[in-house]
Amino acid sequence: MCGIVGIYYKNKDLSKDLGTMLGSMLVQMSERGPDSAGVAVYRNPVGPSSTKLSLYASEDDFDWNRVRLQLVAEFNAEFETEVRASHAVVSTTTPLRQLRAWLAVNCPELRIMSAGSTIEIYKEAGAPRDFVKRFKLQDFQGSHALGHTRMATESAITTQHSHPFSTGLDLCLVHNGSLSNHNRLREQLQAEGIEFQTDNDSEVAAGYLMWQLHQGATLEQALTSAISDLDGFYTFAVGTRDGFAVLRDPIACKPAVMAENDDWVAMASEFRAIAQLPGVEQATVWEPAPATVYSWGKG
Amino acid sequence: MKIFDLAQDSVRTRNQGLHDSPEGKWLVSHPDGRHCIAAGLDAAVDVDIEGHVGYYCAGMNKHASITISGSAGPGVAENMMSGTVRVKGNVSHCAGASGHGGLLIVEGDASARCGISMKGTDIVVAGSVGHMSAFMAQTGRLVVCGDAGDFLGDSIYEAIIYVAGEVGELGADCVEKEMTAEHRQSLTDLLSASGVDANPDNFRRYGSARKLYNFNIDHASDY
Numbered sequence: 001m002c003g004i005v006g007i008y009y010k011n012k013d014l015s016k017d018l019g020t021m022l023g024s025m026l027v028q029m030s031e032r033g034p035d036s037a038g039v040a041v042y043r044n045p046v047g048p049s050s051t052k053l054s055l056y057a058s059e060d061d062f063d064w065n066r067v068r069l070q071l072v073a074e075f076n077a078e079f080e081t082e083v084r085a086s087h088a089v090v091s092t093t094t095p096l097r098q099l100r101a102w103l104a105v106n107c108p109e110l111r112i113m114s115a116g117s118t119i120e121i122y123k124e125a126g127a128p129r130d131f132v133k134r135f136k137l138q139d140f141q142g143s144h145a146l147g148h149t150r151m152a153t154e155s156a157i158t159t160q161h162s163h164p165f166s167t168g169l170d171l172c173l174v175h176n177g178s179l180s181n182h183n184r185l186r187e188q189l190q191a192e193g194i195e196f197q198t199d200n201d202s203e204v205a206a207g208y209l210m211w212q213l214h215q216g217a218t219l220e221q222a223l224t225s226a227i228s229d230l231d232g233f234y235t236f237a238v239g240t241r242d243g244f245a246v247l248r249d250p251i252a253c254k255p256a257v258m259a260e261n262d263d264w265v266a267m268a269s270e271f272r273a274i275a276q277l278p279g280v281e282q283a284t285v286w287e288p289a290p291a292t293v294y295s296w297g298k299g
Numbered sequence: 300m301k302i303f304d305l306a307q308d309s310v311r312t313r314n315q316g317l318h319d320s321p322e323g324k325w326l327v328s329h330p331d332g333r334h335c336i337a338a339g340l341d342a343a344v345d346v347d348i349e350g351h352v353g354y355y356c357a358g359m360n361k362h363a364s365i366t367i368s369g370s371a372g373p374g375v376a377e378n379m380m381s382g383t384v385r386v387k388g389n390v391s392h393c394a395g396a397s398g399h400g401g402l403l404i405v406e407g408d409a410s411a412r413c414g415i416s417m418k419g420t421d422i423v424v425a426g427s428v429g430h431m432s433a434f435m436a437q438t439g440r441l442v443v444c445g446d447a448g449d450f451l452g453d454s455i456y457e458a459i460i461y462v463a464g465e466v467g468e469l470g471a472d473c474v475e476k477e478m479t480a481e482h483r484q485s486l487t488d489l490l491s492a493s494g495v496d497a498n499p500d501n502f503r504r505y506g507s508a509r510k511l512y513n514f515n516i517d518h519a520s521d522y
Binding site (some may be wrong): 252253255257270271272273274275276285286287289290 | 331332333334349350351352353369370372373388389391392408410429430475
């Protein structure tokens with residue numbers, strides 16, 4: 001069992017409330033996932049020639065400033081760093097490929113949780129309520145966000161195994177369920193050049209979508225293909241730079257509820273996560289149908 | 300009318316209050332998707348729930364009349380013995396599961412597995428139902444005024460299904476049957492009791508072909 005939540009603002013004037021809404025949704029899903037919590041937030045886009053990375057250090061007192069100074073010296077470029085608990089978001093004009101290579105050699109203890117122009121990922125083992133406080137979710141303003149609370153079933157309880165998973169630029173997936181063909185699919189995707197950081201099944205789903213998008217598919221097309229290529233139980237919420245989508249497997253035994261009004265679209269494993277959103281009284285509430293792609297924004 | 304505000308008190312405390320009431324009218328406010336609201340009632344009380352509810356609302360109901368003004372999560376009115384449960388919005392999967400008696404009315408749509416293993420309850424859905432509805436349904440009636448998803452009535456026993464709209468693929472051993480005058484009258488009465496406005500002439504009846512009851516070597520491929 002896990003809890004997933006997602007919110008996408010159609011009315012961008014409300015984006016200042018994103019973190020507060022996301023935090024309250026996440027806490028409501030605590031019983032579904034007490035082991036770890038995580039969020040992907042789409043906010044503060046960097047310019048077209050810049051990249052934004054979310055980095056994770058397992059030590060709380062990690063010396064991020066030392067890394068920043070080393071990067072500045074190495075690449076002779078600006079590195080804007082925003083530290084938040086065990087994570088730091090680094091924005092720079094240095095190309096991503098060079099940055100990855102340098103980090104792998106010089107800071108092997110750091111994990112890259114996400115990369116892109118808009119996405120930021122934060123995740124940590126522990127109770128959702130503690131996570132919301134520690135990462136000061138109420139500070140986040142942005143266009144859309146996903147969240148996950150995890151009750152681990154098939155791999156270890158660690159920060160690395162926590163959701164959301166991102167396997168490509170600005171792409172993110174949260175999953176409630178379990179996949180049964182992930183080992184073979186992971187091998188096939190690795191042969192196609194998709195990289196994975198863990199043995200987790202949900203990361204394979206994220207990798208699969210990335211591979212489809214690389215082939216030129218839209219998010220909606222990629223998710224439609226996933227219905228035939230992914231075997232198992234799933235409710236997915238997926239975020240891209242400008243888009244948000246939801247998909248359930250054809251059997252639909254993992255729960256999902258959606259609500260939409262003029263200002264926002266929200267999804268969650270259970271309605272109580274949506275119940276406290278302002279304007280919920282005016283929202284249409286429904287259960288997404290099996291094997292049906294729901295999407296908003298640009299794929 | 301007495302009011303229970305779930306923004307002020309826990310579901311457990313408030314359910315106990317309902318269990319301790321032999322009669323009367325109650326309004327439950329701020330349900331906000333909480334689980335197990337008004338579950339296990341065993342008295343002829345009237346309960347209005349003002350908003351959306353979570354899992355297992357009105358489960359195991361006996362005698363009570365419960366109305367939910369919003370939508371309901373999984374397992375609404377499951378294992379009902381008697382009484383009435385009305386949902387004005389949509390309901391999630393397993394609505395009315397394994398019910399022995401009483402009447403569940405869904406004014407919106409029901410998702411998958413509506414009426415799974417029903418054992419005598421009546422369910423009237425003004426909208427459509429999802430896949431695997433009335434799976435292993437034993438007795439009772441499921442009325443669907445809209446469409447029914449795939450595998451309707453899979454492995455059905457003696458429950459009766461009425462559908463006005465389109466039906467996807469029928470489940471194993473479920474077949475369309477003749478709509479006799481007796482069935483039409485039964486449906487008319489049930490629609491009237493549920494307050495759902497639908498023309499009985501538009502419905503078709505489905506039930507068991509009775510080929511899965513006992514092992515039969517000639518039907519081995521059906522098992």
